[in-house]
Amino acid sequence: MPTLVEPTTAVHRSFLAAWDELEPADERWMGAHALDEDWTRARTEDPQEFARLVDAIKAEADENTQLPAGLVHQTVLWFTDGDEWLGRLSIRHELTPALLELGGHIGYVVRPSARGHGYGTEMLTQSLPWAARLGIDPALLTCDADNPASRKVIEAAGGELEDERHGKLRFWVPTTLS
Template identity: 75%
Template sequence: MPTLVEPSLAVHRSFLEAWGELEPHEERWMGAGGLNDQWTRAEAEDPEQFAQLIDAILAEADEETEMPSELVHQTVLWFVEADQWLGRLSIRHRLTPALLELGGHIGYVVRPSARRKGYATQMLVQSLPFAARLGIDPALVTCDSDNEPSRKVIQAAGGELEDERHGKLRFWVPTRVS
């Protein structure tokens, strides 16, 4: 069964294959978001560079890591089954005004060849205890107002629609089981 795990070298080849499947606007999900958003797929092919990418991703979760002022710390988890990289999920530790409006606490992507198998729902549900441990409850999760599959994922995880702003649906998802 696929599970959310910390990024590791174990899925290097599959990670690269997934990167190759993504559209250019989705590629941002593959690297470290704030510390070095200049990673390229070619660089990630080198095992040493890939290890550095993982280190940068893990550093983003460390509250001691200095982040650019416009970014927040985030915990990045990879959704894997054996050595297969299926997706990525990010939990932002706090919300800036912009994230409160548009981005939310949790974002996710599933590689194209693994879509429509229920993985996004599994990822979001599995992420909720991680968010709770970070003191997030409830978590804000957003999606484009015309993204029916993502809306269904969020609702299946217990999301309650608050409103629509700037073309985004805003849902609050409880992270603690009562």
């Protein structure tokens, strides 16, 4: 059964295959943002560089990691089924004004070949206890107003629509049972 896990080198081949499926605008989901480095698909073919990428992604959750201006600490989880990389989910530990307006606490992507199987809903549902342990309750999630699939995922996880801003729907999702 697919599950959220901390980033791991065990999914190296599948991670690269998933990267090849993504549109250029979605490639931002594949790298690490804490280090000012260019994480390219070609660079991460090298197993040692991929291991560095995994470590860099994990470091983004560490409050002692120095981040570039405008970024917040985040816990990144990968959705995997054995050694198959199916998606990525990020839980931002705090919200900047921009994230409060447009981004939210949790963002996710499902690799294109794995879409349509309910993985987005499962990823989000599995992430809520992680967010609760970080002291986030409720969590803000946003999606494009013209993205019914993402809206369905958020609503299936208990998301309550607050409003629409700048073409983004804003939902609050409880992370703990009341």
